[in-house]
Amino acid sequence: MALLAGSANEQCTVALDGTGGDHLDTRPVVDAVRFALAMYPSLYLIVFGSSQLELDLTKAGVNKKRFEFRLAQQSIPQDEPPRSVLTNFRHSAMVQALECVKSGQAQAMLSSGGTGPLVCLARHILGVQHLSAAKAKLKEKLGVPGRGGAVRPCFAARIPVGPQRFALMLDLGANATCTPSDLFDFACLGHACAELSLERPHPRLAVLNVGVELGKGNALVQRTKELLEQDRSLQFTGFIEANRIFNDDADVIVTDGFTGNVALKAAEGVANLYANSSGMKKVFAKMARPDWLLPWQYNGSVLLGVNGIVVKSHAAAGKEALAVAMVEAARAAQSNLASKMQEALAAQ
């Protein structure tokens, strides 16, 4: 189920920001830590959080050999502006967890904190990856030079599209406003990641739009289409409509972070209508659900395009979903996703 399967036998260390999320009490984090450690024997955690979290982990009897606790009282508000994030929160759990990845103490970090702060700090602390010289040159030729080859990082997640089959969708919210240059970058990141993690040698790449006809949509998707058509190394198949996201029409679905976030949450809203019904309807809903559509198994978006593995969990994730995101982080770490992504980008 991981974005990229590695060897589960090597020990791997994940730094956990234990302060984010919608939960005020520490219970979901404690339960998720226990659950993740049980699921994944080679996982070791560095947990950053409040003294209350430390106390509760101890009380719960979590195996002390499997984790290390570090105090970090500071928590970053979800909508803290970037300038403040970069200067006022040096002692926050999020910053410290990222620095663990930077220094190599951890091979991945996981946070349920705000998207804005997480992306801003990850870019700043870990640094961003670069497109190949060929791609940078192509972009310049096409009139969208970008930032000297530096890629625009974005959140990617696997979308279930059938039994044991996934597509990759990106961006899911790292960038609320995007340019055609950004979407081109997401296409390059998605292509590389699908080759690595979905094991598809020539992933079919589509841009999310309101229709499949050539003239449909806004200026962003129209211009992106023009760019992608010029890149022969990508298998660009055109537009895809949101009702076909789960139908295995594409391996990589490219969109801006605003639209991608709305699309996935709308899908989640309907799945919840079924899952949260009551009485016999709830029983029937469980029996009716396609076997491969288990929402909590798919928590954890990976921030592609930075020099390190950063996984974001849904802020409202329950203990199982949070544990799944930890395992997702561990597996990405064991497969060296970040460095393999940089190699793949460089070879494009």
Next chain:
Amino acid sequence: MALLAGSANEQCTVALDGTGGDHLDTRPVVDAVRFALAMYPSLYLIVFGSSQLELDLTKAGVNKKRFEFRLAQQSIPQDEPPRSVLTNFRHSAMVQALECVKSGQAQAMLSSGGTGPLVCLARHILGVQHLSAAKAKLKEKLGVPGRGGAVRPCFAARIPVGPQRFALMLDLGANATCTPSDLFDFACLGHACAELSLERPHPRLAVLNVGVELGKGNALVQRTKELLEQDRSLQFTGFIEANRIFNDDADVIVTDGFTGNVALKAAEGVANLYANSSGMKKVFAKMARPDWLLPWQYNGSVLLGVNGIVVKSHAAAGKEALAVAMVEAARAAQSNLASKMQEALAAQ
């Protein structure tokens, strides 16, 4: 189930563009006509379409007293550019059906054709409605003067949010690119329409966003929030996330046409995963579905902001869904939705 319930006893005439839609054969249109006439005894149709459609309606034995056929061979491609739409398709079914509404021969029109052509022609042939002088003045004061009080038309549809309970969502695709001024207009249209059709005296109005925190989202939703906060006549409650669309958190959900279209289609995609499963899973899915969530009962978006009733059916709609859209159009006509909307706008 109508956007606005009127008296079903008065006869009402709906002009049907029988050329649009994804279907190449005429069967779904023929079946939908029969179904709609059976469901709605006071409905009379003026059907525009090919000679094949005429033949098939006759063959199917549809009651000739209940409809009139007019030949219109010309059909407008989904993505025909506006300039061409306005000049090259005078004999198309879409244009003729709109002109029936303009002349008063029909009280509403229905099309499954392209969104772009339909919106462009409806604005041109029927004319757009206007905001009240007070609203126009407020917009000018806020630095978003718009087009001299002319409102930006948009597609609205009812979203099921519980048993016999609906919210109104708009825009669903009339405008792929929107300004804050447009979203302000949608809020005014949605407020008026919710008061009329949902019978909610003070509809709760929310803007679709990627998070509910104040700083979240792109420049469009941030600026729209600032504008709506300044309008005391609207009950603006803030942002809403896409996973809460169906949870009755808001009566009116305002968004740009690109995002709204993607959100609804993503929701539809998941609903289809359940509905289109096979064997026992399909049976369970039917039993599991909340009683009020019957997708085909909700076909038909109404174009608000034009001087006449224009209903768009999903291009891929089956016969039942197409028939439901016809009834939706008839009911909107019988309740004088368009003129009541103009009165309500003027009184804002």
